[in-house]
Amino acid sequence: MSYHRSAFWALSVAILRGFLRDKASVFFAVIFPLMFLVLFGGLFSSQDQSKVDLVQVGDVALVDELPDGAREAFEDTFEVTRSDDLAAAIEEVRKGDADVVLEQRGDELIAHYTQTEQVKAAITQGTLRALVDGTNVALSGEPPRFSLSSAAVEDDSLTTIQFVTPGLLGWAIAMSAAFGAAATLQGWRQSKLLRRLQLAPVGTGTVVAARIAVTLTIALVQLAVFVGLAAAAFGLQLTGSWWMSLPLVVVGTLCFMAVGLFAGAVAKTVEGAVNLANFLVLPMAFLSGSFFPLDGAPTWLQRFSDLLPLKHLNEGMLDVMVRGQGPGSAVVPLLILAAFAVVITALAAKLFRWDTT
Amino acid sequence: MTAILARGLIKTYGDLTAVDHVDLEVGEGEFVGVLGPNGAGKTTLLEMIEGLRRPDGGEVRVLGEAVWPRNGGLQARIGVQLQASSFFERLTVREQIHTFASLYGVGRAPADEWLERVGLVDKISTRVEDLSGGQAQRLSIACALVHDPELVFLDEPTSALDPQARRNLWDLLSSINDAGRTVVLTTHHMDEAEALCDRVAVMDRGRVLVLDTPASLVRGLDAPARITVAPGVLDHAAALELPGVAEVEHDDLDGIVLVTRDPSTVLAELATSRRLDGVRVQTGTLEDVFLSLTGREYRA
Structure with missing residues (x-):
């Protein structure tokens, strides 16, 4: 068993190194979403004051x-x-x-x-x-009879950053999980590395587990960087059950890796796979309230967004991170995301071919 | 013991029969080449033997074990180098081979030794994307051998290499075989098969047409020898009168070509009349065998 563990570690390290040395991937997974955070958090919140x-x-x-x-x-x-x-x-x-x-x-x-x-x-x-x-x-000279005092329903520190951090984080996680899975599947298939790994005495499970472990690590680092920056620079204040964002990030990552696997299974080239992943994730981010709240959107659009996994990831994160909801509020989003992950993975597996010929 | 025993292997893709009732037996320690035009079914045949594809008919045993379904114990005894350079992206040469070593439960020291054997020691910190074609091939062979397999499959290992790199690789491949490993090689280069292989299988349209040593294949071709004499040494009439000469061809650059089925007599005659300077003798080659078996038309 220790031999399988060493294969798992070796694969994980190899994949992680490959990711960290790919400047474009690191940029799009980490820096690019942070730019949006700075933009939304810095620009729009300063307008209030x-x-x-x-x-x-x-x-x-x-x-x-x-x-x-x-x-x-x-x-x-x-x-x-x-x-x-x-x-x-x-x-x-x-x-x-x-x-x-x-x-x-x-x-x-x-x-x-x-x-x-x-x-x-x-x-x-x-x-x-x-x-x-x-x-x-x-x-x-008369004392006033009536007086008005107002109190906001939310924590009185609620600012733009409270709303944008969970949504942008959801988008960032969806993007890097989908791109990572799509590019790995297609790239490895193109270079025949998939075939090569099939010839080695490691199970498919070990290879998949290593890829998942690396993507999860990246997602949790994204979470830490996002929340860290939003709290330090823009005054983000997390509410009680914020720690439930951890399982949300994990299951959300699995769900969007499945989306990436689907894109990688359908497309014929690495570029095609990444473009298809982008085509699926970016409009979904808009329709799921990653960039702006959907409260003002027409009802049919809000209904439609319920069919998108990212909407449920975003809602779950908003509930536990800034709306002060209890840990139980994340259960339904978790189940929905897990169901999406299972269905999309099954679809990708059905479409999957070991090599392009 | 036989390293590979394949009986009646069949693989079809729709209407196309990629491999059509192929038998193949490879003894332990043998160096066997598989030749054939593009699309002859070489790769599909090897993939069934390696356990990557399930045959539609027939059976394969490798090193005495069944290859299908996937057999981890057997896979640890086989090394495969695929046509493309199947590497992990953006790893250095050393990280690459260490990763493959871990997949087989092999330590780092033997992996480093392989880098030394294939002459990549001064490239250990180079990323695989920055290697030349020959260096990438050598690394890919080292990665296929890192777990010291008993049976090695090499798929066109010298394609796209310059002549120096090819000859260097030949030495490496010979040494692999000398160490007692069984080697199965596919190639387009007849000279390569002639230089390296104990036996050669020629495939076309999914079938193995012949399987024999290169020398017997050439002998079996029964091709006449062609003796080229330097210009000005012989004229046409004198050439035709030489005993044993069946035909005389003119070659503007090289002089006269004597076609004969009895090269010893012709050469003896040339020797006694002191006309051997600059003479060249060409007997049949594996290439002639190949072309006579598979024809000359273009293949996909």
Whole structure:
């Protein structure tokens, strides 16, 4: 038995070395998805925090005489610059260099804004209205009767990074598992290495196990790098049952290796196999919510996405990693992914030929 | 004991009978060549003997054991070099042979010794993709021999090699056989089969047409000898009068060619008249045997 173990290790090391020395594979498996993470995490999350550029023309008593606490809140929302030229300031807003111009005529507070920036327009209107209302109430001398306090359903640290990390990770794992399996099967068949291994006294099981072990190792490294970078650079916070992402990654990897085997069994060349794997995985990533949430998508599309394994991997990971669901929430996705893996593997095995002739 | 015993092997692909009732017996320690045009069925025959393909009919025993279904114990006693260079991508020469050694439960020291024997010691850190054709062939042979098999199959090991590399490889192959291993080789090169093989099988259209030593095959061809005499030594009329000469051909570059079934008499005559300078004698070759058996038309 130790002899089979040494064959397993030798094959695993050989495959891993081959992967690590293939710069293109490493790039697409690890670096490329990380670029998306940086893009989504860095770019889109910074938009949430950006302040509204406000140009104050002349004296605005309402703002200038704010009490300290209110003034702080005001400055959290607005980046204030001062100007004396109303026409020039409005022109700035029109060109998009500023978001709003504020002036006071008597008791009237006037805000000029552009509708092209709807989110900022809404923030501006809401904040200024609250300011005016608050001041009116204070001037009336009566204590306010009603008060509003709001609380988000999710952890209050929920930002873009929380949503994009699990989805992008699902895509990265699907991609590297599918490509690895497709390229290995086709490449080994082309070079007749498959035949050569068939002639050696190692079982097919040992060869397959070695390939799976290497792909799983790569997937777990992807998980660590992804979560590590998202937590360190973009403030990702994992919720309680995050460790259930480990079995999800494992079963997801098996499922997408099966997709890659299928592509490798169908295609006639290495390029064909990789292209077919790409053709299957990339649209699936879009339709499974890897890049953007599907909440706004039409119902039929959401129904359709239920037929895609990646959707279930993504949902499972979101549940346990950021939505704070219990470990049990991963069970159904795990079973669905395992079923996909079994069916697709059986299909690939049916289509498989030892060599191209 | 016989190394290979094949009886009535048949393999069909649809309408095509790739191997058609082939018998083959190879003794232990023999060096046997399998010749034949492309598509003759050589590779399919070997794959059935190696246990890679299941015959549709007939039976094979190798080293006294059945080859089908897959037999790990037998596989450890057989070494196979495939036509293509079947390597793990992006490994160095040394990593490559160590990986194959592990598959057979062989240590690293014997693997390194094989690299020495095939002359790849100064290439151990080179990746397989960067090897020349000859170096890759030698590595692939070393990988086939790393577990010291009793029976070795080599599929066109010298195709695409330059003459130096081919001759070097011949020496290596002879030494493998001298060490007592049985070697089965497929090749397109008749000179290679003549130089290396104890016996040669010529295959065409799925059948083994002949199986004999190269010398008896050539003798059996009963081809006349061709004696080429340097230009200016003999004229046509004098040549025709020489005893034993059946025919005279003119070769613009080389002079006169005497076709004879009695080369000893003709050569003796040439010797007594001191006309032997620059003479060349050509008897039948394995190539003539091959062409007379398989014809000259192009094959797929």
